[in-house]
Amino acid sequence: MKLTDLTASMAAEKIKKREISVIELTKAYLERIDELNGTIGAYITVCAEQALRQAESVQKKLDSGEDILPLAGIPAGLKDNICTKDVKTTCASKMLDNFLPPYDATVTKKLSESDVIVLGKLNMDEFAMGSSNENSWYMPVKNPLDHERVPGGSSGGAAAAVASHMSCFALGSDTGGSIRQPASFCGVVGLKPTYGAVSRFGLIAFASSLDQIGPITKDVVDCAMVMNIIAGHDPLDSTSVDINYPDYTTFLNNDVKGLRIGLPKEYFGSGLHEEVKEKILDAVKAYESYGAIIEEVSLPFTEYAIPAYYIISSAEASSNLARYDGIKYGYRAKEYSDIIDLYKKTRSEGFGTEVKRRIMLGTYALSSGYYDAYYKKALKVRRLIFEDFQKAYQKVDVILGPTSPATAFKLGEKTANPLEMYLGDIYTVSVNIAGLCAISLSCGFDSKGLPIGMQLIGKPFDEGTLIRAAYTYESNTGKSGVTNCGI
Amino acid sequence: MKSIPGEMEESTVEYEVVVGLEIHAELATKSKIYCGCTTEFGGEPNTHCCPGCIGMPGTLPVLNKAVVDYAIKAGLATNCEISSFSRQDRKHYFYPDLAKAYQISQCDYPLCRNGYLDIEVDGEKKRIGITRIHIEEDAGKLIHDESGNGTYVDYNRSGVPLIEIVTEPDMRSSAEVKAFFEKLKAILEYTAVSDCKMQEGSLRADINLSVRPKGQKEFGVRTEMKNLNSIRAIVRAVEFEAKRQILELEYGGVIERETRRWDDVKGESYSMRTKEDATDYRYMPDPDLYPIYVDQAWIEQIRATIPELPDDRKKRFISEFGIPEYDASIITASKTLADFFEAAAKDSKNAKAISNWVMGDLMKKLNDTGLEPSDIPFTPGNLTKLVSLIDENVISGKIAKQVFDIMWDTGEDPADIVEKKGLKVVTDTEAIRSVIIKVITANPKSVEDYKSGKTKAMGFLIGQVMRETKGKADPQAVNRLLKEELDKI
Numbered sequence: 001m002k003l004t005d006l007t008a009s010m011a012a013e014k015i016k017k018r019e020i021s022v023i024e025l026t027k028a029y030l031e032r033i034d035e036l037n038g039t040i041g042a043y044i045t046v047c048a049e050q051a052l053r054q055a056e057s058v059q060k061k062l063d064s065g066e067d068i069l070p071l072a073g074i075p076a077g078l079k080d081n082i083c084t085k086d087v088k089t090t091c092a093s094k095m096l097d098n099f100l101p102p103y104d105a106t107v108t109k110k111l112s113e114s115d116v117i118v119l120g121k122l123n124m125d126e127f128a129m130g131s132s133n134e135n136s137w138y139m140p141v142k143n144p145l146d147h148e149r150v151p152g153g154s155s156g157g158a159a160a161a162v163a164s165h166m167s168c169f170a171l172g173s174d175t176g177g178s179i180r181q182p183a184s185f186c187g188v189v190g191l192k193p194t195y196g197a198v199s200r201f202g203l204i205a206f207a208s209s210l211d212q213i214g215p216i217t218k219d220v221v222d223c224a225m226v227m228n229i230i231a232g233h234d235p236l237d238s239t240s241v242d243i244n245y246p247d248y249t250t251f252l253n254n255d256v257k258g259l260r261i262g263l264p265k266e267y268f269g270s271g272l273h274e275e276v277k278e279k280i281l282d283a284v285k286a287y288e289s290y291g292a293i294i295e296e297v298s299l300p301f302t303e304y305a306i307p308a309y310y311i312i313s314s315a316e317a318s319s320n321l322a323r324y325d326g327i328k329y330g331y332r333a334k335e336y337s338d339i340i341d342l343y344k345k346t347r348s349e350g351f352g353t354e355v356k357r358r359i360m361l362g363t364y365a366l367s368s369g370y371y372d373a374y375y376k377k378a379l380k381v382r383r384l385i386f387e388d389f390q391k392a393y394q395k396v397d398v399i400l401g402p403t404s405p406a407t408a409f410k411l412g413e414k415t416a417n418p419l420e421m422y423l424g425d426i427y428t429v430s431v432n433i434a435g436l437c438a439i440s441l442s443c444g445f446d447s448k449g450l451p452i453g454m455q456l457i458g459k460p461f462d463e464g465t466l467i468r469a470a471y472t473y474e475s476n477t478g479k480s481g482v483t484n485c486g487i
Numbered sequence: 488m489k490s491i492p493g494e495m496e497e498s499t500v501e502y503e504v505v506v507g508l509e510i511h512a513e514l515a516t517k518s519k520i521y522c523g524c525t526t527e528f529g530g531e532p533n534t535h536c537c538p539g540c541i542g543m544p545g546t547l548p549v550l551n552k553a554v555v556d557y558a559i560k561a562g563l564a565t566n567c568e569i570s571s572f573s574r575q576d577r578k579h580y581f582y583p584d585l586a587k588a589y590q591i592s593q594c595d596y597p598l599c600r601n602g603y604l605d606i607e608v609d610g611e612k613k614r615i616g617i618t619r620i621h622i623e624e625d626a627g628k629l630i631h632d633e634s635g636n637g638t639y640v641d642y643n644r645s646g647v648p649l650i651e652i653v654t655e656p657d658m659r660s661s662a663e664v665k666a667f668f669e670k671l672k673a674i675l676e677y678t679a680v681s682d683c684k685m686q687e688g689s690l691r692a693d694i695n696l697s698v699r700p701k702g703q704k705e706f707g708v709r710t711e712m713k714n715l716n717s718i719r720a721i722v723r724a725v726e727f728e729a730k731r732q733i734l735e736l737e738y739g740g741v742i743e744r745e746t747r748r749w750d751d752v753k754g755e756s757y758s759m760r761t762k763e764d765a766t767d768y769r770y771m772p773d774p775d776l777y778p779i780y781v782d783q784a785w786i787e788q789i790r791a792t793i794p795e796l797p798d799d800r801k802k803r804f805i806s807e808f809g810i811p812e813y814d815a816s817i818i819t820a821s822k823t824l825a826d827f828f829e830a831a832a833k834d835s836k837n838a839k840a841i842s843n844w845v846m847g848d849l850m851k852k853l854n855d856t857g858l859e860p861s862d863i864p865f866t867p868g869n870l871t872k873l874v875s876l877i878d879e880n881v882i883s884g885k886i887a888k889q890v891f892d893i894m895w896d897t898g899e900d901p902a903d904i905v906e907k908k909g910l911k912v913v914t915d916t917e918a919i920r921s922v923i924i925k926v927i928t929a930n931p932k933s934v935e936d937y938k939s940g941k942t943k944a945m946g947f948l949i950g951q952v953m954r955e956t957k958g959k960a961d962p963q964a965v966n967r968l969l970k971e972e973l974d975k976i
Contacts, residue, residue, distance in 0.1 A: 083545040096544070103538055105545060204544040209774035237547050238776050316774055319577055322588030323542045327640065343581055366579075366769035375771065 003028040004165040008074045008222040011168060015062070015073045022062065022073035026055035026117050029075040033119065033166045039147065041139040042161040044080050045088050046120035051075065058115045071225055072115035077167035079158050080121040081128055082213065083202035084108050087118075091204050092136040093126045095324045095331045095350035105202020106234045107171055107213050114229045119167050123157030126352045127321065128178055128206040130154050131424050134415055135354045142411070143185060145450060149408040152182030158216045159186040169217040169226055173203055175210045176309050177403070177428025180440035183216055184403035184453020187442045189223050189470070190216045194460045195435035196241035199234030205320040207313035208239075210432040220441065220471040224248035227463060243461065251464040254475040257291035259465070262396030266302040267427055273406040279444040279452045280402050283473065287400070290472055297392040297399065301384045302430060306422060308385070309429040310358075311365050311378035317355075318362030324350060357418065386434040393459050398469055401427055403440040403453035431457055439466045441474065501701045502736075504729040505709075506664050506694060507656035510671065511649050512681040513625065513689035514557045520624045520648035521548035521591065528687050532630065532641035540627075540645045542586030547775050550575070554648040555598065555779060558622045559789045561650055561680045562599030564796060565617050565671070569786050573598045575622075575776045578768045583640050584627040592651075593621035594770040598779065604674070605798075606666040607816075615667045616655030623649050650680070656695065656706065661725040668692065668721060669820050673797045676822040684859075691716045694724055697742070698732045707732070708742040712749045712756055724749040728756055800825060808838035814846050823860035830867035831874075840874045848891050864898045873901040885958050886910045912961045916968065919952070919960050923972050926951045937973060945969070 003025050006014070014020045030048050037043050058073045078084060081091045083101040085108070090096045104112070111118065125135035133141040133156025141156040143149040144164035151160040155172030159182035162170050172179040174192035183190025191214045198213045205211060215226035228249060233242040263284065268277060288294050326332035326346030333345030351359070365374035392399060404424055414421045431438040436457055443454040458466040519526055522539040539546040562569050574596040577589040602617035627642035652671065658664045672690060675681045683690045692715045697707035712728060715721045727749075732742050747756040795803070797819045804815040804825075819825045828845050832838040849870075853860065873890060876882050882890060882905055893904045905911055913919060926948055927934055936944035952965050 089545075091544075099544070101538075101543065101545065103543075103545075201547050202545040205775075207774075236549060238549050239774075315771060319579060319589055319769075319771060322579060322581070323544070323586065325581060325583075325588060327583045328541050328586065329543065339583065363769065366771055368767045368769070371769075371771075 002165070004032045004168075006168070007218040008071055008168045009219075009225060012071055012074055012225075016068070018062075022055045022059040022117070023052065025073065026051050026075050026119075029119055029165075029167060032164075036144075036164055036166055039142065040144055040160050040164055040166070041136075041141045042123055042157040042164065042166055043077065043120045044090055044092060044123050044136075044138050044157070047087055047118060048120075050087070051117050051119050054112075054115075054117050058117065061115070069114045071229065073117060074168050075117040075119045076111065077119050077122045077158060077161050077170040078108065078111075079124050079155050079170065079172045081124060081173055081204040081206075082108060082171060083204065084118065084121065087121065089121065089204065090137075091127045092124045092138055093351065093355070094137045096204075096329075097137070097331065099330050101202070103202065105213075106199035106236060107230045108202060110229050110232075111171075116229070122155070122161055122167075122170055122172075125154035125156065125178075126355050127204070127317070128154040128173055128175055128211075129317070129354050129358055131177070131181060131421050132409070132411075132414065133157065133160075133182070134411060135352055137352055140411060143408050145187065146408065146448070149410050149450070150185065152185035152404070152408065154178040154182075155190075155216060156182045159183050159188055159190065162186070162188045162216050162218060169215060169222050171213055171226075171230070172216050173206075173211055173213050174428075174432065175206050175212075175313060176432050177425050179214045179216060180403050180428050180438060180453065180455060181425070183440045184442070184451065184455075185408040187445075187451030187453075188216055188218060189220055189439065189441045190214065191223050191227065191439045191463065191466070192431060192437060193227065193231060193463060194241075194437040194458075195432070196239055197245070197437070197461060197463070198230050199232070199237045199240050201234055201236040205316075207316035208320060209316060210309075210313055212432070220439075220467060220474045221249075221252055223439070223470075224252055224467050227467075231463075241461070246464055248464060248467055251467040252471045253468050254472050255291075256287060256469055256472045259287075259292045259398065259469060260396040261287055261292050261294050261469070262297035262392055262399045263294060264297050264299045264302070264392070264399055264401055266299050267401035271405050271423070271426065272402060273446075275446040276402050276404075276406060276452050279446075280400075280454050283443040283454050284400060286473065286477065287469075290476060292469075295396055297396055299385075299388040299392060299430065301381065301388050302426070304381045305385055305430040305433060306426060308378040308381040309425070309433055310361065310422060311374050312382065312433070314358040314362035315365045315375050315378075316362065318359045318366065321351075321355070321359055326350070354418070382433050385430055389430075389434045389436060389457075397459075397462075398465055399457040401455055401457075403427060403455040407446045407448070407450035407452055427455060436460055437463045437466060439463075439470050441470050443473070443477075500737075502698045502729075502733045503659060503701045503703075504725070505656050505697045505699065505706055506658040506725060508652075508654045508658070508664065508668065509693040509695065510652040510654075510668070511691050511693075512561075512652065512675055512683065514554060514648040514650060515679055515682050516551060516553045516557060516648055518551055518553075519646035520551050520554050520622070521646055524646065526647045528684075528689070530643050532639065533643060535643040536645065540586065540642050542588070548591060548773070550776060550779070551648065554622055555781070556789055557648070557680045558598050558620060558650050559781065559786060560678050560793060561652070561675065562602060562620050563786070563790055564674045564678045564680075564793055565599075565602040565604055565620070565652070567599035567602030567617060567620060569599055569781055570596060571781055572596060573621075573779045573781070575773045575779070576770045577773050578770055580766045580768060582626070583638070584629055584642075584645070586627065586642060586645050590624055590626065591773055591776070592623035596778070597621035598781070604667060604670050606663060606670055608660070608662045608666050613657075613663065615657045615663070618653045618655055620650050620652050623651060625649050656697075656709075661722045661729075664694075664725050665718060665722050668718060670797065673820050673822065677794055677796055677800075685716050685718075688716060692721055694721065694728070696725060696728050696732070698729055698736065707736075708744050710742065710744070711746045713746060713759075715749055717751070720749060720751045723751070723754060724756060727754065731756070797822075797825075804829070808832050808842070810839055810842040814842045817850075818842065818845055821860050827860060827863060827867050827870075831870040834868070835871045835874055837874050837878055840878070841870060844870060844874065844891070848888070852895055864896075865894045866898075869894055869898075869901055876901055876905060880912055880914070880961065881905065882910055883912055883958060883962065886912075910959060913956055913959045914961045914964060916964060919956070919964055920968050920972070922952055922955045922960070923965070923969050926955065927972060927976070934973065934976065938976070945973075
């Protein structure tokens with residue numbers, strides 16, 4: 001077994017027992033990146049020197065007998081929309097190709113305070129807009145399990161890096177499924193925390209009311225451990241919620257007896273790929289056999305989730321991305337005749353097609369005369385979707401369904417039809433719209449050998465129940481983790 | 488349309504001017520509205536900035552609670568209702584000084600609404616409605632390179648908290664606008680909500696103005712003039728624009744809905760942009776900030792911190808110091824001036840004289856030098872002393888003017904000045920008498936005139952004595968002694 005095959009919890013254990021050193025583990029990952037990144041394209045920036053320096057200092061701490069934190073010495077990658085002080089943070093955009101943040105995101109700070117080794121910055125769809133990672137200005141990411149296929153998006157680099165063992169875990173961001181869908185396509189575990197559970201400070205905004213940072217890990221144990229580091233109130237983020245956050249590892253119990261699991265009938269209708277449906281229903285049966293109670297629920301406003309999502313997220317994006325004007329940082333067009341020309345050329349040249357499409361869409365939705373018909377209506381739908389879930393949670397504890405209607409598709413397959421690409425987000429966007437938490441974990445493979453993800457959706461701030469349910473499934477089936485993502 | 492205004496015949500229509508104001512006041516908080524940076528004026532460009540002030544990606548706004556406190560205070564002091572729920576919205580437009588390409592402001596749900604201020608013009612009282620007061624952030628500013636090589640942006644002001652006070656279109660003359668603006672300024676100063684330094688831009692007004700034939704119900708088409716930064720400019724801009732619009736209508740023209748810029752040097756306004764190319768601000772609730780909820784306890788807590796306001800102070804000055812209403816309104820219009828007066832008057836036996844000095848010489852000095860009451864170079868105690876030097880007949884009123892000038896220039900104690908310069912009234916009868924004898928001897932013609940009943944000659948002789956004594960002789964003594972000496976002849 002290679003060092004890079006180890007999950008974070010296993011590697012941390014070995015580090016503590018002095019069976020392996022932080023330096024050799026870090027080097028193993030850097031070598032793995034050297035070997036694979038050229039093909040997979042998971043990293044935009046690799047911080048080899050910085051990682052090794054950090055590894056040495058953590059090892060020194062260990063050698064001096066200092067108490068170390070649970071994930072000390074574990075190498076990880078960060079999606080390239082999470083700010084890292086003095087390390088290029090590009091959002092996979094030409095616009096920010098030269099951007100060096102003078103500050104760390106709160107999660108970056110928390111990771112470094114936990115002595116996690118930062119290996120580098122992970123590829124993504126430009127400004128996190130996309131579901132295939134083909135919208136990166138640098139290069140598309142390839143699915144480590146089939147190089148002709150996409151890894152999903154927008155945290156495609158993060159999921160691919162974890163699946164191909166180029167990082168032990170990664171942090172992604174999820175605005176409409178951007179952690180869960182790539183986790184599903186790559187056969188790893190991805191959690192989108194409840195809105196407000198993880199600080200957004202230093203996360204380059206796409207849609208502020210939907211964005212959340214979350215972990216992509218090899219297994220559920222690692223997921224709980226990473227959540228212990230990143231969850232918590234942050235005074236720098238006004239939308240961060242000030243409650244007592246639990247020790248998520250206390251939910252790592254192989255026990256779902258009496259847990260009420262809801263199956264939304266709208267999640268199993270037309271559009272869901274047959275093979276995916278089959279495996280999800282197998283997982284349902286498995287849960288039943290572990291003692292869970294299965295019930296059908298209804299989320300009638302599901303069909304409006306996609307249009308509402310694309311209006312709200314694009315409106316917020318058009319606002320959030322207005323600041324990239326070539327004045328203060330980032331790309332500036334080489335030649336321009338006046339200030340308006342500077343704006344036009346900078347933004348035309350600096351943004352990619354999908355980003356421009358969403359800015360146009362969002363600008364339109366916020367325009368005077370259209371605001372009520374689009375943006376305001378979308379906010380009303382948002383409320384109704386939230387109420388759908390509230391009603392469902394009166395009957396059940398978690399909701400189970402597919403993460404994505406199909407498994408990983410081929411590169412270029414959907415780029416010509418953005419709408420078809422958007423429809424793939426059908427099961428994930430509602431969670432962001434309603435501000436809930438959800439986890440995606442692997443529950444088998446289709447006939448092509450591609451992983452299928454199941455999604456468990458929890459009540460706000462009930463990540464614990466998701467972790468317990470996911471851990472139970474994983475413990476009994478061994479579907480996630482080292483067993484299926486080693487290549 | 489005729490083109491020469493001079494050719495206009497006497498108009499038969501009487502017009503009425505309708506004015507509403509939008510006033511921006513920088514709040515006197517120590518730190519900015521959404522970060523911890525200082526709000527201090529000036530500083531090297533881009534030194535009062537953090538990544539948030541320049542809109543760096545990933546930064547987030549955190550509302551400074553003091554901003555809400557100050558805005559509530561302004562609202563309470565202007566008789567507004569304080570909203571229990573208010574929201575912060577993004578107002579979008581592209582301009583290099585606007586770091587995020589949107590300004591965080593308040594659109595549909597402002598913090599304060601439905602207030603008013605009572606003003607008085609020529610003895611007539613009038614109530615001016617305040618539609619709303621909302622909080623927002625200021626933008627940076629552009630600096631054009633003097634050599635013409637380029638334009639730079641200074642973001643020091645970016646994120647400085649403002650309140651925008653919007654009035655109803657209730658004002659009907661430049662005098663009413665002036666009275667309202669001065670009243671509002673005084674209240675903002677009294678409550679310490681803003682330092683109101685107009686020359687630093689911390690208080691500025693936009694003027695919305697239209698005209699209509701008197702008696703007409705509907706408003707005319709209005710124009711907007713932005714960023715007026717002195718009371719004089721406001722008054723002149725109102726007068727100019729009213730005249731311009733009336734002339735336009737008189738010559739059969741139409742008023743266009745437009746934004747105009749006031750050129751204070753030329754004393755005229757010119758068109759900046761018409762409404763057609765007006766920006767669509769695409770307001771949306773700021774998703775980075777939750778709504779502001781204000782409960783009654785919070786309001787009461789702020790209410791308790793509101794000091795005596797100009798109207799109450801004016802009444803008190805009249806009753807406590809016995810000064811005329813006119814003086815009291817002028818003095819209380821500026822908090823610092825009122826503070827100065829009160830400090831000087833409370834230890835004086837002659838508050839009316841203090842008031843006269845403030846209203847006269849002091850205000851004149853301030854006007855001539857363009858200084859603010861906070862810049863008065865001597866202490867209130869010095870003015871008290873100056874008045875008592877006069878009242879105790881240590882110096883004459885005329886000499887006091889000289890002493891006042893020296894106080895203004897040096898800030899010295901008046902008693903010291905009098906001592907040093909030897910300005911004391913000469914009350915020594917024998918000394919005065921010897922001067923009188925000298926004057927009488929030197930002016931036999933005048934003495935003769937006096938003796939023959941020409942009383943005018945007495946005045947001349949007094950003048951001569953005063954001149955000999957450099958104005959220091961006690962006039963009463965001079966009068967009495969001169970009569971005595973003349974009678975002896």
